[in-house]
Amino acid sequence: MGSGQFAVTMQILAYSSSVLQPQSPEAKAIFDLGIVSLIVFVLIWIVVSGGILYAIFRFRGRSGEADPEQYAGNKKVEIAWTIIPFVIVLFLFVLTLQAMNRADPPPASSPDLVVTGHQFWWQADYPASGVTTANEIHIPAGKPLCVRLESQDVLHEFWVPQLTRKMTNVPGQPNYIWLEADKPGTYLGQCSEFCGTQHAWMRIVVIAEEPAQFEQWQQAQLRPAQAAVTDLTRKGLALFRTQTCISCHGIKGVPGANARVAPDLTHVASRRQLAAGVLENTPENMRHWVNKPQTIKPGSLMPDFYLKDQEIDQLAGYLSSLR
Ligand code: CUA
Numbered sequence: 001m002g003s004g005q006f007a008v009t010m011q012i013l014a015y016s017s018s019v020l021q022p023q024s025p026e027a028k029a030i031f032d033l034g035i036v037s038l039i040v041f042v043l044i045w046i047v048v049s050g051g052i053l054y055a056i057f058r059f060r061g062r063s064g065e066a067d068p069e070q071y072a073g074n075k076k077v078e079i080a081w082t083i084i085p086f087v088i089v090l091f092l093f094v095l096t097l098q099a100m101n102r103a104d105p106p107p108a109s110s111p112d113l114v115v116t117g118h119q120f121w122w123q124a125d126y127p128a129s130g131v132t133t134a135n136e137i138h139i140p141a142g143k144p145l146c147v148r149l150e151s152q153d154v155l156h157e158f159w160v161p162q163l164t165r166k167m168t169n170v171p172g173q174p175n176y177i178w179l180e181a182d183k184p185g186t187y188l189g190q191c192s193e194f195c196g197t198q199h200a201w202m203r204i205v206v207i208a209e210e211p212a213q214f215e216q217w218q219q220a221q222l223r224p225a226q227a228a229v230t231d232l233t234r235k236g237l238a239l240f241r242t243q244t245c246i247s248c249h250g251i252k253g254v255p256g257a258n259a260r261v262a263p264d265l266t267h268v269a270s271r272r273q274l275a276a277g278v279l280e281n282t283p284e285n286m287r288h289w290v291n292k293p294q295t296i297k298p299g300s301l302m303p304d305f306y307l308k309d310q311e312i313d314q315l316a317g318y319l320s321s322l323r
Contacts (some may be wrong), residue, residue, distance in 0.1 A: 012277045019161040023187065024163050024180040024210035025144075027100035033095055033143055040088060064215045083283070103165050106175035111148035113137070117156030117191065120198035120300055121276040122261055131221040132250075136205045136264035136271045137179075140214040144180040154196065160189030160206050168193055181208035197299030203277025224253025225322050236318025243305055251322070262302065269323045275300065287316040309322035 016023075022031040059068070116123040116139070124137045139145055149158050153167035158177070159166040167177045181187060191202035209217065228237040237254065240246060246254075248262035271281055275297045279285040291303040291312045306317065 012188060012205070012273060012280075015186050017188035017190075017204065019163050021162055023162040023185065024164065025182070026103045026180060027162055027176055029099045030165060030229065033099035036095055037092060040092065044088070085222075095163050105178060107148070108146035110146075111176065112145040113139075113147045113179065115147055115149055115158055115169070117149070117151040117153075117158070117195070117202070118262075119153050119196050120191075120202045122158075122191075122298070123152075123206055123260075123263070128216070129218050129222060131218055132260075132264045133221060133267070133271070135203065135273065135276045136207065138207045138214055138217045139179060139181060140211040141181050141184045141208040143211070144178045147177050147179045149175045149177065155193050155200065156191045156195045157193035158189065158204065160187050160191040160204060162187050163189075163206060166192055179206070181206065182207050184210055184213075198276075198297055201276050201278050201297055203273070205272060205277070206240060220270070221267055225251045227253070228318060228321070230321075232314055232316040233321050236314040236316070236321075239307070239311055239315045239316060244309070245315075265319060265322060267322055269320050283316065283320040286320045287312050290316050290319065 015211070017045050019027075019031065021300065024027040024223060053194070111127065114125040114127060116125070122135050122137075124133050124135075125131070147158075149167055151167045151171040153171065155171075156169040157166055158169055160179070163181055164177050164179050167175050185208055187206040187208065189203075189204035191199055193199075228234045240248050240249075240251070240254075241256070246259065248259050249257065250259050250264045250266070251257040252266040253263075269286075270282065271277060274281050275286055275293070278297050279289060289296055290305075292304060293300055294304045
């Protein structure tokens with residue numbers, strides 16, 4: 001180490017995020033509406049441009065020809081071109097209402113998941129179980145979850161294109177969406193409202209699992225953090241407490257580590273990425289991240305602490321033990 005080299009994760013870009021491959025009833029409703037609208041628009045385009053082209057060639061002026069007969073007003077034509085667009089618009093309006101109903105049903109009385117936008121990461125709380133995590137959201141496949149969207153600071157926008165519609169996280173004004181995946185898989189989302197320098201690195205990874213596997217994950221997340229038992233991790237924990245990490249980050253099971261300003265670290269090593277998607281979560285990248293957060297994610301709220309190499313080993317070693 002010492003070279004300061006680090007590789008931005010390419011793994012995250014391999015996750016699917018195409019709006020053209022909907023993987024939930026909600027996303028499918030939006031996709032279907034898009035396809036029907038597209039067909040209607042293409043048909044209109046063909047009819048209109050076909051008519052124009054036909055008129056241009058069929059009725060073009062030829063030399064020696066007299067001017068065509070001039071007339072103004074044609075009731076039949078006017079009625080037809082008023083009624084036809086009206087019927088088309090009405091048809092699309094009805095389809096849109098249906099799609100809105102399917103993509104955005106009214107919220108449940110209590111949310112299954114609360115997702116809070118922060119500069120520049122996502123906090124995910126599961127009120128029923130008490131699980132708190134960051135940036136990586138696990139859901140049971142095939143079950144719609146009602147999600148309450150909040151923000152801690154500025155406007156963010158939660159968007160997982162394959163699973164759900166976009167919705168803005170507004171400070172002080174919760175919004176609701178339904179989040180669901182037809183089948184197990186990993187789905188990539190991102191903040192889609194500019195929220196500051198690291199807006200582009202507010203990735204969301206949604207991992208849909210079989211219900212039993214989801215339950216297992218939830219139970220694992222509920223356990224307090226792994227105790228620091230080796231010399232290295234004990235020293236790392238001591239640094240966590242003295243280097244002010246503890247004033248922003250929480251670790252369940254560590255007395256006094258209750259802060260909720262920054263991502264909860266109780267099971268940080270179980271997550272796939274660091275820094276909301278910038279780095280793959282490997283022990284090596286954990287060292288880079290605690291060493292130079294401002295190089296890896298300039299403008300993030302985690303400051304550089306100018307730790308010694310040995311301290312970086314200890315702190316990163318401790319965090320990487322929190323599975
Ligand atoms: Cu948060 Cu853009």
